[in-house]
Amino acid sequence: xxxxxxxxxxxxxxxxxxxxxxxxxxxxxxxxxxxxxxxxxxxxxxxxxxxxxxxxxxxxxxxxxxxxxxxxxxxxxxxxxxxxxxxxxxxxxxxxxxxxxxxxxxxxxxxxxxxxxxxxxxxxxxxxxxxxxxxxxxxxxxxxxxxxxxxxxxxxxxxxxxxxxxxxxxxxxxxxxxxxxxxxxxxxxxxxxxxxxxxxxxxxxxxxxxxxxxxxxxxxxxxxxxxxxxxxxxxxxxxxxxxxxxxxxxxxxxxxxxxxxxxxxxxxxxxxxxxxx
Numbered sequence: 001x002x003x004x005x006x007x008x009x010x011x012x013x014x015x016x017x018x019x020x021x022x023x024x025x026x027x028x029x030x031x032x033x034x035x036x037x038x039x040x041x042x043x044x045x046x047x048x049x050x051x052x053x054x055x056x057x058x059x060x061x062x063x064x065x066x067x068x069x070x071x072x073x074x075x076x077x078x079x080x081x082x083x084x085x086x087x088x089x090x091x092x093x094x095x096x097x098x099x100x101x102x103x104x105x106x107x108x109x110x111x112x113x114x115x116x117x118x119x120x121x122x123x124x125x126x127x128x129x130x131x132x133x134x135x136x137x138x139x140x141x142x143x144x145x146x147x148x149x150x151x152x153x154x155x156x157x158x159x160x161x162x163x164x165x166x167x168x169x170x171x172x173x174x175x176x177x178x179x180x181x182x183x184x185x186x187x188x189x190x191x192x193x194x195x196x197x198x199x200x201x202x203x204x205x206x207x208x209x210x211x212x213x214x215x216x217x218x219x220x221x222x223x224x225x226x227x228x229x230x231x232x233x234x235x236x237x238x239x240x241x242x243x244x245x246x247x248x249x250x251x252x253x254x255x256x257x258x259x260x261x262x263x264x265x266x267x268x269x270x271x272x273x274x275x276x277x
Contacts, residue, residue, distance in 0.1 A: 001069060001070065001072060001074075001075055001076065002065075002066055002069035002070060002076055002077065002078065002096075002098065003043075003075040003076065003077050003098065004077065004098045004099065004127070004128075004129055005045060005077040005079055005098050005099035005129050005131075005168075005169075005226075006099065006129035006168045006169070006202075007075075008043045008045065008075055008077055009168075009169055009202035009225045009226055010202065011043075012043075012202065012225040012226070013202045013223075013225045016220065016221070017220060017225075017275060017276050017277070018205075018216075018219075018220045018224050018225050018226060018227045018275040018276075019042070019043050019044065019045055019225065019226050019227075019275065020033075020037075020042075020044055020045065020227060020229055020268070020271050020272050020275050021044075021045035021046075021047045021079060021081070021204075021226050021227065021228045021229065022044065022045070022046065022047060022229050022230075022233060022268060022271075023047050023048070023049060023081060023228065023229065023230035023233070024046055024047065024048060025048075025052055025055075025056065026056075027064065028237075028257055028258075028260055028261040028264070029233070029237075029261075029264065030046055030064065030065055030068060031068065031261055032233075032261045032262075032264045032265050032268055033046060033268055034046075034068050034069070034072050034076060035265060036265050036268040036269050036272055037072070037074050037076070037272060038072060038073050038074050039269070040269065040272045040273060040276065041074060042074060042272050042275075042276050043074055043075035043076070043077070044074065044075075044076055044077075044272070045076075045077045045078075045079050045099075045226065046065050046069075046076060046077065046078050046079065047079040047080075047081040047228065048061060048078075048079070048080060048081060049080075049081040049082050050080065050081070050082055050083040050084060050085065050088045051082065053088060053091075058091055058092070058095055059095055062078065062092075062095035062096050062097065063095075063096075065078050066078070066096050077098045077099060078096065078097045078098050078099075079097065079098070079099045079100070079101065079131075080092040080097050080099070080100040080101060081101050081228070082101055082103045083100060083101055083102055083103060084102075084103055084104075086118070086119065086122075089102060089119055089122070089123065090122070093122070093123060093126045093128050097128065098128060098129065099128060099129040099130065099131060099168070100119070100123055100128060100129075100130055100131070101130070101131040101132065101133070101171070102115070102116055102119040102130060102131075102132055103132070103133050104116050104132065104133070105133040105134065105135060105151075105173075109134075109157050109160070109161065112132075112134070112161065113160075113161055113164045113165055116130075116132045116161070116165045116167060117164065117165045117166070119132075120165050120166050120167055120168075124166070129168040129169070130167050130168050130169075131167065131168065131169045131170070131171060131204060131226075132161070132165065132167045132170060132171065133170070133171035133173070133206075134153045134154070134157055134158050134161050134170065134171075134172070134173070135151045135152050135153035135154070135172070135173030151173060152173050152174060152175065152188060152191060153172045153173045153174065153191070153195055155191070155194040155195045155197070155198050155199075156198065158170060158172070158195050158198065158199050159198040159199055162199050162201060167201070168201060168202075169201050169202040169203065169204055169225070169226065170199060170201055170202075170203055170204060171203075171204040171205075171206050172192060172195050172203050172204065172205065172224075173206075174187055174188045174189070174191050174192045174195075174205075174219075175187045175188045175191075187211070187215050187218075187219070189215075189218055189219070189222060192219060192222045192223065192224070193222050195223075196222055196223035202223075202225035202226060203223045203224050203225060203226075204224070204225070204226040204227070204228070205219055205224045205226070205227045205228070206228045207228065210231070210232065213274055216274055216275070217274070217277060220275065220277075227271070227275055229268075229271050232267050232271075233264050233267050233268060236263050236264050236266075236267045237260050237263055237264050239263070240259065240260050240263035241256075241260060244256055244259075
């Protein structure tokens with residue numbers, strides 16, 4: 001069933017677990033995410049980044065996800081990830097996305113508030129929930145996300161931002177990275193606790209790939225309700241394709257795509273189980 005992301009996260013917040021938000025790019029990645037969620041009896045968030053709009057037909061993609069969600073036995077939400085342009089957000093809303101992320105983190109706080117408030121007002125009129133970000137993530141290895149400066153979230157700025165914008169959930173920058181860590185992870189759990197103390201909406205962790213399991217558990221314990229996963233799933237699929245390139249038997253494309261989907265599912269299962277502990 002297709003549901004509003006806010007409802008999924010409020011339930012996660014109430015029961016102290018986190019929901020996986022898998023970044024997806026095509027039919028196989030979506031099918032893998034929904035299949036794993038159903039097998040584990042957990043909700044799932046299907047996230048499409050604005051950066052993939054040039055290569056993914058948004059209207060067709062949204063129709064596909066809505067169709068798969070309508071048959072799913074678990075809650076499925078459709079999320080626009082890291083959008084910087086109002087036009088992208090309007091397009092997502094018009095095509096049935098149940099939440100959008102406006103990323104105004106590159107702006108000073110007051111400008112971020114003004115721009116985010118405009119998006120919140122627009123989205124809420126359509127019954128769509130909104131994620132926003134204070135601070136930013138640096139880019140690690142094997143990521144195709146934009147480079148951030150790694151600025152951590154200031155708790156008082158987060159409190160002011162949430163009150164002024166009416167945003168539904170907030171991405172907190174506490175030291176994770178987009179992609180895989182280059183060196184030891186340095187996650188600031190005390191900072192997360194301070195943010196949780198002053199912000200009562202669900203908190204989001206970007207950069208789930210490569211973060212140690214116990215650190216993930218500790219962030220969930222401190223209020224993280226949604227965790228984005230991209231790179232580890234991508235690496236599993238690309239690894240399969242690289243190994244397949246050595247196969248001289250020329251298998252049919254349908255077999256390759258089916259097996260590629262199967263290669264992603266164990267990685268997704270690991271995360272869904274970890275987040276639901």
